[in-house]
Amino acid sequence: MRLSKFDFHAPKTISEAIELLQSKGPDARLMAGGTDLLMKMKHGAVKPPCLISLKSVPGLNAIRFDESAGLTIGATALLSEVAEHPDILRHYPTVAQAARATANVQVRNMGTVVGNLCNASPAADNPPIHMAMRAVVLIEGPGGKRELPLDEFFRGPGVTALLPAEIVTGLRVPRMPVNAGTAYHSLSARGKLDCNAVGAAVMLTLKGKICEDVRLFISACGPTPLRGRKAEEMVRGKELTEEIAAKAGAEAAEESLPITDLRASADYRTEMVAVLTRRVLKEACQMALTSQPA
Amino acid sequence: MREFNIVGKHVPRNDARAKATGTAIYTDDIKLPGMLHGRILRSPLPHARILRIDTSKAAALPGVRCVITGEDTPKIKYGNWRLFPDTQDEYPLAIDKVRFIGDEVAAVAAVDLDTAEEALSLIEVEYEELPAVFDVESAIAQGAPVLHDYCPSNISVNRKIQYGDLEKAFAEADYVREDTFTVHAVSHAYLEPCSSVAQADLDGRITLWTSTQTPYITQCLLASTMNMRENDIRVIKPFVGGGFGGKMELRTWEFCAAFMAKKTGRPVKFTLSREEEFLAGRRRHPMKLTSKVGFKKDGTLTGKDLRIHLDGGAYNAMGPTATFLCGNFGAMLYRYPSYRFFGEHVYTNKPPASAMRGFGAPQSIFATETQMNIAAEELGIDPIELRLKNAQVSGDKIPDVATISTCGFKESLEKVAEMCNWKEKRAQYKTGGGKGIGIGCYSFISGGVFNWFNTQYPFSAAEVRAFDDGTVHLLTMAADIGQGCDTVVKQILAEELGLKMEDIRITSADTSMTPQADLGAWGSRLTLMNGNAVIDAARKIKEQIFGMVSVRFNLNVIHEMECKDGKVFPKGRPQRSMTFGEAVAMAQKANRGEPLVARGYYTPRDKGMVTPAFSFGAQVAEVEVDKETGIVQVKKFWTAHDCGTVINPKAVEGQLEGAIQMGLGYTLSEQFIMDGGKTLNTTFLDYKMPNAMDMPPSETAHIDTYEPEGPMGAKEAGEGLAIPTAPAIAAAVHHATGYRCKDLPITPEKILNATKSL
Structure with a gap:
């Protein structure tokens, strides 16, 4: 129409x-x-x-990387720009991967990472990894500027914590801690170019072989991307063995709140949360291990 | 094997430039002065009596020019099976009852789309909801709600085939197995949604531009539903963005555009939205198939008993043909000494299923091929060996059905096995190991010999006008809907007359300008049928110009003549040549100015019950299955097929790629998600058609055969290729996981559920 x-x-x-x-x-x-x-x-x-289009605000599409402050993605920075940015590819490979996994070429050349967040779809590709990486939403409104951790930003499908007349001007992603690794996996009914049926992202920090810190987020299994707290508890302070990863997967599956819809059944989603959690944990752990000095 | 100059060569398609540059005019591109825009009001209920319709508020909305309901129309039923008027069960707009969600209730024509859309919301319809049935079992149960008064059983059509002694066949068999398969509905998902523009002249004659596969059928049925004479209707087919069987009947918007154009005196356009197409559009028949087959220990088939229920939806549409063809396809590929088929077409309160690429064969042959794969496993015989043992060959007779004149099936099987390293891979991949390889085969018709439409004309026709400048004009009612028949018949004509592609102008698919008639683009019929009509016309032209050469050089009557490279000459005396144009000029002079025109026709006669020629082929799929997620990735396809002479290699390649894309979707990702008769996934986001990134690589080989009944040896290469993909993938998935799919589509969840219990 x-x-x-x-x-x-x-x-x-x-x-x-x-x-x-x-x-x-x-x-x-x-x-x-x-x-x-x-x-x-x-x-x-x-x-x-x-x-009201934000596209004419000069500089709002900037992507900046600073060794200490980390990464700032402007509100109108395109998904394709984030996917291909050399600093992001180097320091935030999973952020680039999530942007690249979003929709298709045409949409990535029009759409923005911040827009993908503000649309607040529980199935969106970009939120989980940014939440795992402790991203902060930069907000401006009638009351001035404020910052909000991204994991407090989503309130429901299509609903955010923005107050009337507030605008998200950008997103700040802190630098990845030393000895940390990240990963994001998603699944859908069609191989590629599809809306996710389930997704999982993680950031994990090692001390030696022990997992010191971990942040796990699951998408498309609840009204907002969900944090897998019990799964994190299962991993924290331990070495990530096959057994621990599997137990964490089971915990995450337990914690998720999937529904049956056009894209998958609740049972399948629950089962896939376990699989994807296990896979992202192992992948992130591998990345953290290889990033450690020998 | 004949040597050709243009046939079989890489000739670019007629429409390639127009489509690539965006200059091709599709129906929705047509804008006429004063044109109105139409929208259709659809039923929100699956089954209900219409108690009252009040259109007064809609009609009063400024900008609305016309509102109609069934009551305003002549109330004449239509359907493609004109020979059996009982099967014609559809009105252009609902009379008294609606039978599915999306059934057409009223139409509005207004000065713009927004106004038309708003007017729809102002039409008040009072319904009395009736109990509805959404599956075959409920529809044929005792006391089930009746959809059509004329058909209290809800079984609208049945078909039986029987030959040989089936009891004996099963008694003699060492191994008998019976399986039940279910297959689902999928959408044609043509990229151009249905669109029609109608204009009425001051004498009341109608011109209808419409996105159709069947201009002639549309013309005839529109005339009857409008209570007009056939030739007061002119149907023109502009460029069409695909049909796949979904655009081969008269449809409501074609009627409404014409009826409202006549009523308002202004042109009227209807273009469906994608959501309407998915919500209410035609689809492939869901079926339940129970098949029992018997084998000797050595793998020799003894007989087959096939019973099918087709879930037809609310109207017959092309369901009767699908019922008929399912039975025929059940007897194809292998030599069944005895065979029995019983098929029933059942009404349910869902959007009507209809013709779709393969037309009953993908369903029927999914059962055949999956059962062959199961039997091979249980008999301990390699699946390709088992097929070779039973494969049909040239000259085989199928009682009451047909004689197979050419058959490259065995060669296809041997070739595909070689291409994919069948033996090595079957041995290398262990069942359940995550990787697998599997085979599926097909046979299809090159057009039907049946005349359910009851046409009074030849099945296909062509007119050739030859000019003294060395060019010709080919006129044909055959409908190019993107499959490329305009190019193919031009190639055939160019070959026959020894001309170049650029020497031929083509006018096609305009029912008042092109010769009567052609049944349309369906059943993979045009290359063979229209190709033969074109050759017939070309030969008549040649007879006349050969005479001119004979006179000009005072030749002995025993000389054979030839048209080649723009010249006409006696084969044995090529130096005595005239150019094609000179010969035409002379013929025209000899006839005192009368232009050189010839008409050619083709109607299959004495070709059995089904088709003049069958195609054959075999396809192997290799898959990798993620055992934790159940996601199937097809790594590669190998196809070897027999379509007779390949007229246009690029067109055949395009057909194969398109067929693989459709087969892939049918097997793994596409389905209508329905709730109480309502289709929930009405966008391409949630209707999971595979896209370019999902396409696996593919290798192909053509088996060399020459079909005597086909033009220059050609057979079909359109629909058949859409058949083997599902059984091939299903077999490969079984090899990879141990899960045997008898219930399409193969979803990750089905694989996980099945493999857990293995």
Whole structure:
């Protein structure tokens, strides 16, 4: 179907965008790449009277890497830019991998990582690894600037912790600790180019062979990406043996809250949470081990 | 083997440039002055009586020009089986009852789409909901709700085939097994959704541009449902973005566009959305197949008993043909000394299933081939050896069905085994080890010999107009829907007349301009049938110009003549040649100005009950299965097939790739997810058609045969190739995991559930 009628604004600054959000009322919608929003509009699921694009705000698409501060991904940085950025490929390989796993070439050349987060789909590719890596959401609103850990950002399908007229201007991902490894795996019914039926991401830090810290997030198995706390407990302070990885998988499966929908049954999802958890733990551990000085 | 100049060569397709550059005009691209835009109101209920429809609010909406319901129409039923009027069970718009979610109830034409869409929401329909049935078992149970009053059993069509002594066959067999298979519905998923534009002239005659595989059938059925004369309707097929069997009947929007154009005096366009296509569109028949086969210890087949229920959905559509063909395909590939088939087509409250690439064969042959693979395992015979032992060969007769004139099946089996290193890989991969290789085979028809449509014309026709500038104009009603028949018949004509591709102009698929008639693009019929009609016309042209050469050089009557390289000459005296154009000029002069025109026809006669020629082939799939996730990855396909002479190698390659893509989806990922008759996955995001990245590499070999009934030795290469992929993958998955699929599609979950209990 055709798009419903709407006004279009492309402010040049964030404060202008905030003002527009305030003056146009709660039905106005913010847009980066538009790859989610315009589809919803085409299907008549939302009919916003006003669209505010962030694409004309200079510098908002910047990707910056700093040895101490880590990585900052601007709100309008494209998925394809994140997927191919040399610093990200080097220091945050799993972040690049998740961006590359998102949708298809056309969407990656239009859509943004921050947009993928703000759309708040529980099945989205980018949230789990960023949550595992302790990413922080940079927010600006009528009340000024604030920062929020990403794992407190999602409140439900399509729902975030943003207050009225607030804008996510970027995402900061701290540097990976020394001796850490990351991994992200996802599954879907069609081989490639598909919406996930289940996903798992992890960051794990070793001290010798012992897993000192671990953060595990599961996607598409609940209203938001879920943290696998009991699975983490199973791993923390231990050496990641086959047995421990399998036990952690079982815990994560226990903790997940999958439903049966078009993309998979709840039973299959539960089972796959165990498999993917085991696989990401082992992969991240391998990466952490190889990153350690001999 | 004949030597050809253009046939069999890498000739670019007629439509390649237009499609690549975006200049090809599809139906939805057509915009006429004053054109109205139509939308259809569909039933939200699977089965209900219509108590009342109030269209007054919709009609009063500014911009709305016309609103119709079934009550406004002539109320004439239609269906492709005109020979059996009882089977014609569909009205363009519902009368009294709706029978599936998406059944068409009313139509609106307005100045723009938004207005039309808004008007739909203003139509009030009061329904009395009726109990509904969603599967065959419930539909044929005692006391089941009846969909159509004329058919209290809900079984609309049945077909029986029987030959040989089946009791004896099973009594003599050393090994008898019976299996039940179920196969599911999938979508044609053509990239161009259905679209139609109609215009009425001041005399009330209709021109309909429509995305169809069957311009002639559409013309005839539109005429009857409109209560008009056939030739007051002109159907033109613009470029079509695929059909696969889903565009071969008269459809509601074609009727509504024409009816509303006549009513308003303005052109009317309908284009379906993708969601409508998935929600209410035609689909492949789900079936339940019970097959019993008997073998001797050495693997020799003794007989087969096949019983099938087709889940037809709410209307017959092309279901009767699918029922018929299932039975025929059940007897193909192998020599069954005795065979019995009983098929029943059953109404359910779901979108109608209809023709789809393979037309009953993918279902029927999935059962045949899977059972062959099971039997091979249990008899301890290699699956290819077992097939070679029983394979049909040229000259085999299938009682009451056909004589197989050419058959390259054994050669296909041997070739594919060699290509894929069958023996080594079968031995190397242990059952259940995660890697596997499996085989599936096929046979298909090169067009049907049956005339259920009851056409009064030849099955296919062509007109050739020859000009003194050395060019010809080919006119044919044959419908190129992307499969490439415009190119193929031009090649055949160019070969026959010794001309170049660029010497031929083609006009096709316009029912008032091209010769009557052609039954359309389905059943893989056009290369053979239209090709033969083109050759017939070309030979008539040649007779006339040969006479001119004979006169010009005062030749002895015993000379054989030839057209080659733009020249006409006696074979034994090539120096005595005229150019094609000179010969045409002379013929025209001899006839005192009368243009040189010839018509050619083809109707299969005395070719049994099914088809003039069968294709054959064998395909091997290699898979890797992730035993923890159950995800199947097809690593490679090898195909060896017999389609007679390959007229256009690129077109055949395209057919094979497309067939693999469809087969892959049918086997592993595509399905309609339904809840109480409602299709839930109505977008390409959730309807899992494989895409380019999912396509495995593939190797092909053509088996050299020359089909005497085909044009220049050709047979079909369109639908058949879509058949072997499912059984081949299923066999490979069995090899890799130990899970034997008898219930398509193969999902990761089914594999995990099965392998856990192994």
